[in-house]
Amino acid sequence: MAPLILTGRSLTPESVEKVAFGEKVAIDSATRPLLEKGRRIVERHLEEGIPVYGLNTGLGARAGEMLPLEALALFSLRMVRGRAQGLGAPLTAPEARAVIVTRLNTLLSGAAGASPPVADYLADVLNRNIVPVMPRHASIGAGDLVAMAALAYALIGEGEILIDGERRPAGAALMAAGLAPLVLKPKDGQVLCNNTAFSVGLAALAAARASRAVTSLQIAGARSFIGFRGNRTPFAKPATRIRPQPGEVEAGDELLALTDFGTPDSKARRFQDPLSFRCMPQVHGAAYAEALRLDQALAVELNSVADNPVVLLDEERIIGTSNFHMPHLTLALDGMARALALAATDSVSRIAKLMSPSFSDLPPLLSSVSADRAGFAPLLKPAEALRAEIIHLANPVPILPSQNADGQEDAATFSAFAAQKLGDLLDRLDLLVALELLAGAQAIDLAGVTKLPARLAPVHARIREISHFIDDDRPLGREIERIASELIKTGKLTTDR
Numbered sequence: 001m002a003p004l005i006l007t008g009r010s011l012t013p014e015s016v017e018k019v020a021f022g023e024k025v026a027i028d029s030a031t032r033p034l035l036e037k038g039r040r041i042v043e044r045h046l047e048e049g050i051p052v053y054g055l056n057t058g059l060g061a062r063a064g065e066m067l068p069l070e071a072l073a074l075f076s077l078r079m080v081r082g083r084a085q086g087l088g089a090p091l092t093a094p095e096a097r098a099v100i101v102t103r104l105n106t107l108l109s110g111a112a113g114a115s116p117p118v119a120d121y122l123a124d125v126l127n128r129n130i131v132p133v134m135p136r137h138a139s140i141g142a143g144d145l146v147a148m149a150a151l152a153y154a155l156i157g158e159g160e161i162l163i164d165g166e167r168r169p170a171g172a173a174l175m176a177a178g179l180a181p182l183v184l185k186p187k188d189g190q191v192l193c194n195n196t197a198f199s200v201g202l203a204a205l206a207a208a209r210a211s212r213a214v215t216s217l218q219i220a221g222a223r224s225f226i227g228f229r230g231n232r233t234p235f236a237k238p239a240t241r242i243r244p245q246p247g248e249v250e251a252g253d254e255l256l257a258l259t260d261f262g263t264p265d266s267k268a269r270r271f272q273d274p275l276s277f278r279c280m281p282q283v284h285g286a287a288y289a290e291a292l293r294l295d296q297a298l299a300v301e302l303n304s305v306a307d308n309p310v311v312l313l314d315e316e317r318i319i320g321t322s323n324f325h326m327p328h329l330t331l332a333l334d335g336m337a338r339a340l341a342l343a344a345t346d347s348v349s350r351i352a353k354l355m356s357p358s359f360s361d362l363p364p365l366l367s368s369v370s371a372d373r374a375g376f377a378p379l380l381k382p383a384e385a386l387r388a389e390i391i392h393l394a395n396p397v398p399i400l401p402s403q404n405a406d407g408q409e410d411a412a413t414f415s416a417f418a419a420q421k422l423g424d425l426l427d428r429l430d431l432l433v434a435l436e437l438l439a440g441a442q443a444i445d446l447a448g449v450t451k452l453p454a455r456l457a458p459v460h461a462r463i464r465e466i467s468h469f470i471d472d473d474r475p476l477g478r479e480i481e482r483i484a485s486e487l488i489k490t491g492k493l494t495t496d497r
Helices: 013-020 029-046 070-082 093-107 118-127 145-155 168-174 187-191 198-227 237-241 248-256 280-301 327-355 376-394 417-449 458-468 475-487
Strands: 005-007 024-028 087-090 134-136 160-165 166-169 311-313 317-319 401-404 409-411
Touching: 005 093, 013 093, 013 198, 024 029, 024 093, 024 118, 029 118, 029 311, 029 317, 070 145, 070 187, 093 118, 093 145, 093 198, 093 317, 118 187, 134 145, 134 237, 145 168, 145 187, 145 198, 160 168, 166 168, 198 248, 198 417, 198 458, 237 248, 237 280, 248 280, 280 327, 317 417, 327 376, 327 417, 376 417, 417 458, 417 475, 458 475
Parallel strands: 005 024
Antiparallel strands: 087 134, 160 166, 311 317, 401 409
């Protein structure tokens, strides 16, 4: 497979995800002059003694103190050693790779002022699948300084690297992979530590999953709708276009195509369906709109330089910025989480309605008329447990001041927390969607619906390959987990036709 070409301008959540799960990378040769020019500007500032934050001055509360030229390479090392203070379980290998490719891409405009070999080294790390130990509790979203220091600490051979899930000393692990430890020049420590790649890389992974999750909810909801033999009138184009909130038309049109099961709308079983069925264009449409909002935020973050300071190549000078602060991304992540929680709540409601003969005209509990059958009834408890956790994880991150750097750094956005929280929510949502897919399959079969839309017929077949028709009670948990892992997490549910 050809590697992903990194240009510094075209990285997307989907391409981050591909690299996270093993795709190799190559740096566009057109970026080399930019990297070299940015570095020349840095070196001129060093030679002329022009004060630059974190280059030849201290950091944080010591920003006003100048450092001698001969101390600056060691300052890069000390910056890394002093700030690699993260706590807790490390990022998974895909998460760490997402962070690395994000930092690499944002170097390539030259505006970070990194030594060009730093970019080459990061590409080597990805292509040799070297996974630094990066503790996940380290960032407050005002730059990812402490979180990212773990990456640099491993690459200079003094931290740890994951090998087959085990933490090993970085120096020996790098040697085994054929790489010497990275040698840091002045500013390189700051380039590797003082950036936003931890938050943005994790956000990109979550965003790629969230986009698929909305489509998965559409598919699961449509299958429940067919098993329910619902009334499609609210999905009609005049209905969704008379008040076209963002995402609503897209969701409604997709549901129209997904729910055409052969019964004329004029002969719908019910005059009005419960809200969890008929309001899917509005609820899922809101989630589509939030997914677009998150993608738009990440299109900027993945392809911009959030460093402080930043090198202006055209003006050949270095200025301070506050672009490491990410309220926009945090709000987009929290909005996505809340939109998915709304959809998850309705998913549980649809499952319950399918189980209720008074609503669905199907056998009680999606089982049989026999009084000794439990059917889907016990599954409503794990469904509601998942819903409770999803709603809890959809609560927004706190809005709090910070007391860092003796009060100099007195604000925070908690963007990394918002990204990790969205990822945790999606883990639970995958299971809930899998449960609804299975409930929908049972309802479709019990209702005797034989004509399924072209997009849903193969989905039904794949579900029944994993979990056959429930004609007697059996544990269904492992089958639901397989649907989640084999169809939803892999993206096959949304890409197979």
